[in-house]
Amino acid sequence: MQLDRRLNQAWWALRLGLGLGPFLAGLDKFFNILADWTMYLNPLALKVVPLSPAAFMRTVGVVEMAVGIAVLTKWTRWGAYVAAAWLIAIALNLVTMGMFFDLAVRDVEIAIGAFVLAKLTEVRQAQPGLRAVAA
Numbered sequence: 001m002q003l004d005r006r007l008n009q010a011w012w013a014l015r016l017g018l019g020l021g022p023f024l025a026g027l028d029k030f031f032n033i034l035a036d037w038t039m040y041l042n043p044l045a046l047k048v049v050p051l052s053p054a055a056f057m058r059t060v061g062v063v064e065m066a067v068g069i070a071v072l073t074k075w076t077r078w079g080a081y082v083a084a085a086w087l088i089a090i091a092l093n094l095v096t097m098g099m100f101f102d103l104a105v106r107d108v109e110i111a112i113g114a115f116v117l118a119k120l121t122e123v124r125q126a127q128p129g130l131r132a133v134a135a
Helices: 002-031 043-048 053-072 076-097 101-126 128-133
Strands: none
Touching (some): 002 053, 002 101, 043 076, 076 101
């Protein structure tokens, strides 16, 4: 049971980080305060998406806030899998632009963390004693 408690601490750290991070990033993308997020959009994506860059980033912001809320609530597992896929898509967007490779690597690493959170959540859901500590 001691190992389970240590895993519980790791689960909480991942849950808080991967819930608050996307929520706050989404909030910033929606209000466009800290960064010009449109500079990270691949020009090819802009040809496919029928929105202005600003409207697209506001939409991305809403999705990221929803994913953050999902991770922080009872939908942790689902939200973590969505976050992992979303981050891989962002990394691919950056790589296909031929720039921001450092950010692409960072996003892949965060995606791995989101995948780990989803798997740890599955373990917690399979062990009722751990779920009682905190869902």
